[in-house]
Amino acid sequence: MWNPIGQIKGKDLESCVSIIPGNRKTGLVGRLKPGFKRFMLGVATAFLIGCATAKAAKADFVIGTPMKVPNVNSSVVGDCDSCVSSDGLELYFRRDTPGWNWNIWVAKRPTIFHTWEEPKDLGPPVNVRYHTEGPSISADGLELYFSSSRPGAIGWTGVDTDYDIWMARRETKQSLWQEPVNLGAPVNTASWELFPSISSDGLELYFSSNGSGSYVNEGIWVAKRETKDSPWGHAKIRGLPINPIFHSSHLSISSDGLGLYFTSGSWLGSYGKLDIWVTHRASKDSPWREPVNLGPIINTSLDESGSSISAKGDVLFFDRFEGPGYRYSDIWQVSINPVLDFNNDEIVDAEDLFELEQNMFQSNPKFDIAPPPFGDGKVDANDLDAFFYNMFKEPGLMAYWDFNEAEGDIAHDFINSHNGVLHGNPIWRPDVGLNGALELDGDDYISVPYIWSPSNGGFIASAWVKGGGPGQSIIAQKSSDLMQGATWLGLSQEGKLMTGLAGKGRLSGPLLSDYLISDGNWHKVGVEWDGNQRYLYVDDVEVAKDIREANLFESPSTGLHFGAGKSLEQGSFWTGLIDDLKIYNSELAKEQRAPIDCPKDFAVEDFESFSFNNVKKFPWVWLFDLEQPAWYITDYEGYSGECSAASGRAHDKDSSIHLRLNCIQGDITFYRKVSSQAGHDYLIFYIDGIEKGRWSGEQDWTRESFPVEAGARTFKWVYSKDSSVSEGYDKGWIDDITFPIECGNWWRIPSQ
Numbered sequence: 167m168w169n170p171i172g173q174i175k176g177k178d179l180e181s182c183v184s185i186i187p188g189n190r191k192t193g194l195v196g197r198l199k200p201g202f203k204r205f206m207l208g209v210a211t212a213f214l215i216g217c218a219t220a221k222a223a224k225a226d227f228v229i230g231t232p233m234k235v236p237n238v239n240s241s242v243v244g245d246c247d248s249c250v251s252s253d254g255l256e257l258y259f260r261r262d263t264p265g266w267n268w269n270i271w272v273a274k275r276p277t278i279f280h281t282w283e284e285p286k287d288l289g290p291p292v293n294v295r296y297h298t299e300g301p302s303i304s305a306d307g308l309e310l311y312f313s314s315s316r317p318g319a320i321g322w323t324g325v326d327t328d329y330d331i332w333m334a335r336r337e338t339k340q341s342l343w344q345e346p347v348n349l350g351a352p353v354n355t356a357s358w359e360l361f362p363s364i365s366s367d368g369l370e371l372y373f374s375s376n377g378s379g380s381y382v383n384e385g386i387w388v389a390k391r392e393t394k395d396s397p398w399g400h401a402k403i404r405g406l407p408i409n410p411i412f413h414s415s416h417l418s419i420s421s422d423g424l425g426l427y428f429t430s431g432s433w434l435g436s437y438g439k440l441d442i443w444v445t446h447r448a449s450k451d452s453p454w455r456e457p458v459n460l461g462p463i464i465n466t467s468l469d470e471s472g473s474s475i476s477a478k479g480d481v482l483f484f485d486r487f488e489g490p491g492y493r494y495s496d497i498w499q500v501s502i503n504p505v506l507d508f509n510n511d512e513i514v515d516a517e518d519l520f521e522l523e524q525n526m527f528q529s530n531p532k533f534d535i536a537p538p539p540f541g542d543g544k545v546d547a548n549d550l551d552a553f554f555y556n557m558f559k560e561p562g563l564m565a566y567w568d569f570n571e572a573e574g575d576i577a578h579d580f581i582n583s584h585n586g587v588l589h590g591n592p593i594w595r596p597d598v599g600l601n602g603a604l605e606l607d608g609d610d611y612i613s614v615p616y617i618w619s620p621s622n623g624g625f626i627a628s629a630w631v632k633g634g635g636p637g638q639s640i641i642a643q644k645s646s647d648l649m650q651g652a653t654w655l656g657l658s659q660e661g662k663l664m665t666g667l668a669g670k671g672r673l674s675g676p677l678l679s680d681y682l683i684s685d686g687n688w689h690k691v692g693v694e695w696d697g698n699q700r701y702l703y704v705d706d707v708e709v710a711k712d713i714r715e716a717n718l719f720e721s722p723s724t725g726l727h728f729g730a731g732k733s734l735e736q737g738s739f740w741t742g743l744i745d746d747l748k749i750y751n752s753e754l755a756k757e758q759r760a761p762i763d764c765p766k767d768f769a770v771e772d773f774e775s776f777s778f779n780n781v782k783k784f785p786w787v788w789l790f791d792l793e794q795p796a797w798y799i800t801d802y803e804g805y806s807g808e809c810s811a812a813s814g815r816a817h818d819k820d821s822s823i824h825l826r827l828n829c830i831q832g833d834i835t836f837y838r839k840v841s842s843q844a845g846h847d848y849l850i851f852y853i854d855g856i857e858k859g860r861w862s863g864e865q866d867w868t869r870e871s872f873p874v875e876a877g878a879r880t881f882k883w884v885y886s887k888d889s890s891v892s893e894g895y896d897k898g899w900i901d902d903i904t905f906p907i908e909c910g911n912w913w914r915i916p917s918q
Contacts, residue, residue, distance in 0.1 A: 232500040234496050234498055235282065237281050237282045237283070238497055239497055240261065244494060245485075248483045248484075249301045249474045258310070259301065269288070277617065279564050300313040300362060305477075309333055312332055313330065313373075329360050331373055332349065357376050358376055359375045361415050366419075369394070370419065371398065372387070373401075374386060374414065416428060416472045416485075418475055423450050424449070425446050427442060428445075437462055438468055460482075464482070469486070469487040479502070482500050482502060521533070522549065534549060535553065536548040565749045566579060569594075569745050569746070585615075590609050598745075603630075620643075626748075627748070629728075630689070630744070630745040631742060632689070634740055635684055637657060639656040640656050642738070649722040651732030657684065662681055664679060664702070665677050665693045667721075687877075688878055689705055690703075707876060773799050773807075773810055773811050774808065786824075797883075806837075811900050811901065813898045821884070826879065826880045828877070829876060829907055831876040836870055837870070838898065839898070841895035842896055845863075846887075848861065850885075852882040853874065864894055
């Protein structure tokens with residue numbers, strides 16, 4: 167979860183979206199409140215983009231601080247024209263090699279949470295002694311499009327300006343690239359064709375060409391085909407507003423085909439000689455709109471070009487020239503995210519979701535946060551997808567299984583598709599947990615592909631669990647043929663939380679806690695390895711850690727078992743419930759543990775929403791059917807404001823309201839009032855089913871206070887009436903409840 171980030175408007179341009187730098191802390195982007203499930207899945211992600219004198223407010227976006235891509239750029243020669251693969255694991259780019267030859271290089275990484283490995287020259291047959299540049303990798307990673315001045319170009323005369331577009335194939339992502347082929351006519355002509363960008367469906371190819379024979383008139387063209395096996399049709403130049411007076415080049419089409427990034431320096435409002443711009447269309451059959459400059463956070467007085475947008479639209483790679491010529495170019499990256507705090511209350515929660523839903527199928531631009539880069543003019547399911555995708559996009563979160571599927575044999579990872587396969591006969595339990603959980607009975611488990619090895623560095627793993635027994639495993643890394651795995655989280659033979667991650671010297675054994683979690687209650691358990699020490703957590707409280715720093719043994723790069731040991735050993739299978747399992751890169755997740763700014767009244771329920779249907783702050787449960795009278799919010803009997811919660815007309819039935827929260831140790835305080843038949847009808851308060859107080863007769867507003875232990879707690883108020891006569895209003899009221907909770911950490915409590 168990120169800390170609040172300031173909302174500082176960028177320069178207003180026509181039909182504008184707001185540019186908000188992400189390095190201030192005035193609290194208007196909002197802390198994500200972790201209490202909602204992703205009801206819809208999607209990869210649409212909304213992100214910034216720039217503008218000019220706004221006639222209507224657009225959705226706001228947060229741009230991070232641009233940084234050079236680590237481990238990729240050379241200190242000797244220039245790097246530019248990057249293209250990131252759809253899975254984010256390969257970065258192709260142009261490098262200037264000695265002899266003023268331009269070749270394509272690639273950097274790889276095992277996951278998007280690793281840093282890039284040392285780049286490698288693709289070598290022959292892709293790279294030859296002629297210029298090779300402008301790579302574009304297909305969505306399946308098996309076709310590489312690029313421009314080159316090598317022999318075989320249409321009208322080739324042997325000079326470096328005789329560029330055509332070429333394509334190389336490989337059988338698999340692990341295979342070598344085959345001999346490139348010239349795309350031929352009608353894509354290539356006697357003029358030069360440069361900077362191809364292939365659409366994710368493989369049916370559109372955007373590129374630059376100087377059809378008029380002049381560099382100044384270099385423009386954006388597109389060729390189309392019916393299927394991936396069909397020939398390319400005649401290329402057409404994109405007219406105004408895309409192609410301006412001066413050249414447009416270095417193209418990147420977004421994964422949904424609705425955003426087109428390019429480099430140009432032609433319009434008023436440019437920040438340098440070359441800037442990055444984007445244009446958008448409502449559908450693939452719609453015309454392109456007026457281009458928008460990405461603004462001064464990305465574009466500077468220097469030259470920026472060569473953009474490539476990630477498949478999810480939340481990271482932009484681009485070139486920046488810090489000196490004259492390509493020798494001084496480097497590849498940079500920047501994160502771009504929509505602001506979800508629509509009501510500016512400093513928390514992203516159900517109220518913001520409610521506002522979005524209230525504006526569904528309308529044209530309110532404030533909620534038009536998808537598709538990339540600045541909406542499509544309407545609020546629809548794409549915007550709802552973008553809301554949930556960005557809401558759950560916690561820093562460092564590598565994988566997240568919520569176990570809400572309710573059926574099937576796949577447990578879906580919402581972050582990076584590390585989907586788990588169910589083995590045995592585990593039972594989906596949609597009625598328990600955080601909107602659903604998975605029940606294992608001692609011979610079931612989930613297998614998950616490789617995500618992370620502790621040898622790579624720090625990580626955090628957490629899950630909600632209920633049940634379990636001695637020696638059973640919650641999360642374990644599989645053993646390989648050459649190396650033993652380890653239990654990341656499990657129970658010792660005494661039934662206490664432990665981790666089997668071990669290392670050299672003082673870390674040669676497991677880390678044990680004194681905390682019993684197999685007590686029949688839900689507990690949030692976690693393990694952290696920060697690169698120096700191991701930590702164990704129960705209900706967000708540290709329960710064990712290493713006394714001294716040490717190093718872990720090398721661990722295998724294998725997948726995981728949920729609910730079973732590293733080798734599926736007998737006695738390691740979990741008996742109980744598992745829910746909401748997350749794995750973080752701890753370096754990237756450190757921000758989670760930073761102080762969080764929250765509203766002063768975040769722990770107070772004052773019922774000033776006038777209706778339980780509008781209560782978004784806390785997860786109240788109130789009963790309403792023909793047999794059970796409902797509590798409601800009244801606007802004539804508040805303690806400090808207009809409203810309070812009141813019991814329903816009881817007759818001879820109990821009327822109740824309750825909620826379950828994750829608490830710290832402290833006191834719950836509230837004001838209560840009762841008007842009833844003394845000694846017969848009562849307002850009663852319970853904590854975890856244990857009565858703490860009851861009141862009867864005519865009593866005006868009175869403050870009550872009760873101690874609360876840390877952990878998941880259920881608070882319940884009941885108006886209990888016998889079958890005798892009524893006196894007074896026959897009712898109880900409560901108001902101004904202060905819960906012992908930490909900011910942002912009270913929602914995610916499993917139901918029993």
